[in-house]
Amino acid sequence: MKEQDAAQQRPSPAADAQPDPAASAPSDRLSAEVQALTRLNEASSRLWHLSDLKEGLQEILRAAIALLGSDKGNVQLLGNDGLLRLAAEHGFDPKFMDRFRVIAPEHGSAAGRALRSRRRIIIEDVEADEPYGQLREIARQAGYRAVQSTPILTRDGRPLGMISTHFREPHRPSEQALRLFDLYVQQAADFIERCQAELDLRQSEERLKALSDVAPGTILWITDPDTECTFITRGWREYTGQPTEAAMGSGWLEPVHPDDRDRTKRALDDATARREAFFLDYRLRRVDGAYRWVLAAGRPRYDDAGEFLGFVGSVIDAHERKLAENALRESEALLAGQKEAFQAAMDGRPLKACLNVLVRTAVAHFGDARAAFYMLPNDGRRRLHRVTSASEVGSVTGPGEVDARGADSPDESSDPPAFELALHKGEPVITPDIEEDARWEPWRDLARAHDYRACWSFPVQTSGGPVLGTFALFFREPRTPMIEDLNVIASLAHAAAIVISRYKEAAERARAEHALKAANRRKDEFLAVLGHELRNPLAPLATATDLLERAEENPELVGTVRPMMRRQIEHLTRLVDDLLDVSRITRGHAELRRAPLDLREAVESAVEQSRPLIAARQHKLRVDLGEQALPADGDFQRLTQVFCNLLGNAAKYSEPGGEISVRAQRDEDEAVVRIADRGFGIPPERLQDLFEMFSQVPEHRSLVGGGGLGIGLALCRQLVEMHGGSIDADSEGLGRGSVFIVRLPLVPRAEDEVGAGAAKQTSPPPRRRVLVVDDNADAAATLRMALELQGHEARAAFNGADALAALETFDAEVVLLDLGMPHMDGFEVARRIRAMPGGRDVLLVALTGWGQAE
Numbered sequence: 001m002k003e004q005d006a007a008q009q010r011p012s013p014a015a016d017a018q019p020d021p022a023a024s025a026p027s028d029r030l031s032a033e034v035q036a037l038t039r040l041n042e043a044s045s046r047l048w049h050l051s052d053l054k055e056g057l058q059e060i061l062r063a064a065i066a067l068l069g070s071d072k073g074n075v076q077l078l079g080n081d082g083l084l085r086l087a088a089e090h091g092f093d094p095k096f097m098d099r100f101r102v103i104a105p106e107h108g109s110a111a112g113r114a115l116r117s118r119r120r121i122i123i124e125d126v127e128a129d130e131p132y133g134q135l136r137e138i139a140r141q142a143g144y145r146a147v148q149s150t151p152i153l154t155r156d157g158r159p160l161g162m163i164s165t166h167f168r169e170p171h172r173p174s175e176q177a178l179r180l181f182d183l184y185v186q187q188a189a190d191f192i193e194r195c196q197a198e199l200d201l202r203q204s205e206e207r208l209k210a211l212s213d214v215a216p217g218t219i220l221w222i223t224d225p226d227t228e229c230t231f232i233t234r235g236w237r238e239y240t241g242q243p244t245e246a247a248m249g250s251g252w253l254e255p256v257h258p259d260d261r262d263r264t265k266r267a268l269d270d271a272t273a274r275r276e277a278f279f280l281d282y283r284l285r286r287v288d289g290a291y292r293w294v295l296a297a298g299r300p301r302y303d304d305a306g307e308f309l310g311f312v313g314s315v316i317d318a319h320e321r322k323l324a325e326n327a328l329r330e331s332e333a334l335l336a337g338q339k340e341a342f343q344a345a346m347d348g349r350p351l352k353a354c355l356n357v358l359v360r361t362a363v364a365h366f367g368d369a370r371a372a373f374y375m376l377p378n379d380g381r382r383r384l385h386r387v388t389s390a391s392e393v394g395s396v397t398g399p400g401e402v403d404a405r406g407a408d409s410p411d412e413s414s415d416p417p418a419f420e421l422a423l424h425k426g427e428p429v430i431t432p433d434i435e436e437d438a439r440w441e442p443w444r445d446l447a448r449a450h451d452y453r454a455c456w457s458f459p460v461q462t463s464g465g466p467v468l469g470t471f472a473l474f475f476r477e478p479r480t481p482m483i484e485d486l487n488v489i490a491s492l493a494h495a496a497a498i499v500i501s502r503y504k505e506a507a508e509r510a511r512a513e514h515a516l517k518a519a520n521r522r523k524d525e526f527l528a529v530l531g532h533e534l535r536n537p538l539a540p541l542a543t544a545t546d547l548l549e550r551a552e553e554n555p556e557l558v559g560t561v562r563p564m565m566r567r568q569i570e571h572l573t574r575l576v577d578d579l580l581d582v583s584r585i586t587r588g589h590a591e592l593r594r595a596p597l598d599l600r601e602a603v604e605s606a607v608e609q610s611r612p613l614i615a616a617r618q619h620k621l622r623v624d625l626g627e628q629a630l631p632a633d634g635d636f637q638r639l640t641q642v643f644c645n646l647l648g649n650a651a652k653y654s655e656p657g658g659e660i661s662v663r664a665q666r667d668e669d670e671a672v673v674r675i676a677d678r679g680f681g682i683p684p685e686r687l688q689d690l691f692e693m694f695s696q697v698p699e700h701r702s703l704v705g706g707g708g709l710g711i712g713l714a715l716c717r718q719l720v721e722m723h724g725g726s727i728d729a730d731s732e733g734l735g736r737g738s739v740f741i742v743r744l745p746l747v748p749r750a751e752d753e754v755g756a757g758a759a760k761q762t763s764p765p766p767r768r769r770v771l772v773v774d775d776n777a778d779a780a781a782t783l784r785m786a787l788e789l790q791g792h793e794a795r796a797a798f799n800g801a802d803a804l805a806a807l808e809t810f811d812a813e814v815v816l817l818d819l820g821m822p823h824m825d826g827f828e829v830a831r832r833i834r835a836m837p838g839g840r841d842v843l844l845v846a847l848t849g850w851g852q853a854e
Contacts, residue, residue: 041339050191068181074092076162115151268280293318619660620657643662770795
């Protein structure tokens, strides 16, 4: 058996309502909440307009069955003898209900156990519930397998009865359904209590006819035709402390609350003029000085001749009933406000307008309150900004901007106490009197300037989610909240969190869509530029090939064409290498070959590699690497690649004869390398996405006739970040030059351990027998010739079968094997070679045009 332990002490709308877990999208969750609140609001409205207890109990039962989705149910009222008696039922055979018309707390049913514990009891399956054993057969006959019983409790916890609902199959209502049901049970309790109070009043009126001059608990009075009091029982004096003689005439109005006095006198005068019975509630000062709501009832009296003599009536204490009615109205207003805010969000109204609905609801509920929602901006700054306030509905709010620095260091924090815990720890902060709260000492002048003495602040937060801001209420007078007040604020703050979360999710989706479109646009631009960049070297290569075919006997022409071909091939190789580098790094396949090095040597290597381009464009180059070593742990070749790329860009995007400077220095535990030029510069709006993949500066294309592939700087950033560093760019705009700053972490190390890891001189490789296997015949043939020129004995095969056949007669030491061949791929050829006699001694080297780990 699973029992719900939530005590039924007036469940309230503040019980952290959560979206229906069945709703997968934010709009579905919001729609489900709106529908649920609508059903609850409609049920509450129907109940509010009923006055007959029996009819009302049937309505309560219908609503309970609908809210929990059950099949049967009953309502029982608690008698003065402590026993539950059946008052309404649905779906049961009358013979079955005869067994449950009276239930004692000792009864083993769910209702008996709930009455005994004053907590909801849920039995998900009576067949599996041991204490239900003796009643199991009865449940089978009645046709239910699951049951829940919820006590109906007054606001002070007094039991009124029980609502039980039954299910044909094993079942447990969802937490969302139970929370809504608890709200309705609260209203049902208010209705039952109200009906019982009205019943008491009617019975009092009947007793009035037979009572003597003294009626305990009821004050009897008589007026003359001019509404002057001529008689009142001693209960008046006992209740108000005013002597009965002082209450004669209009003296009885003195203990009436000043705000109700004129209204009460006018109501009595109007009833006298119309000669009609009346009911009137007003606040009356009790003998202890507290004002309590009372209900006055009067009816006209006549003599035997029919002449009007005045009124005879009674006054009874109706404080609890009045509070219950007020609570019901406030609950309906609260639900209506939340529903309106959710509907506004679904209709696409601005966030500020949706939150203003909740602010108006709070102001209407608390009367003299000033309210505002504060949210953290999206720019990462820790300052709260007021996004909506009661000033827009006719009231003044608190401060417009509040410092929200970290509250974990109280000595340095300048947070107002009302927001500190609410924002940073997700806890409400209640300050009943700012003048008496030492935490508010630095902020009292601000509070006085805005004319508030009390402040209540609640975190705006969905269940388990981050704090999105705070909801603050300000009061001109000191004020301590009641439990009901805290529930109302928490409910409004939670509703605001749902609305804000929906807008944030929508904004995130919009940003993601924008980023996706931008990425697609950059990809399309990249493909167009890539085609252009690939065609540029292919055209001269095609021309050179044609010239070589025509000028075999012209050594001078061959000597001119060959360097040009090598340059174009190197350009193509760099393009392809950059593309493969990007692919490897993006997929996380790249590995750094780290070794101790001096970053100055990597920069110097990049400078030497870039000098031909810098000299060709007649730039002046200034290099300052300092005297102090910059020891690091990194990949020498990759870091050289980064600095080469930056130097190449500086040379390319500067007019001939420009100036380029390179400076490397230590900054605490980092090395800082600055590469600056006085070239074309970068528009400020382009700096933000300069290091994004495929990003280009369109203005450069018109200046140099091409802006590159847009992958070089993205590759630089990825390589630098792989080394634990960062790269940034700065420019004052077009024509103002640019500077690129690379920061890399340094490591403490002895000077003799720092080196560039330069390759050691090795002796020429020995002569080898090599088999080249590639389905690209041209590639295989040219590679075979290159190997032969290096002194190796080489053969070529153009498919897997030929390769295996060649190995029968050619004792190859090395096999250069293409992996992506048709029919029999390189992997299968390798397996068969290994299976051949002596095959395990052959060195297999994979050839592939696909990107690889490194």
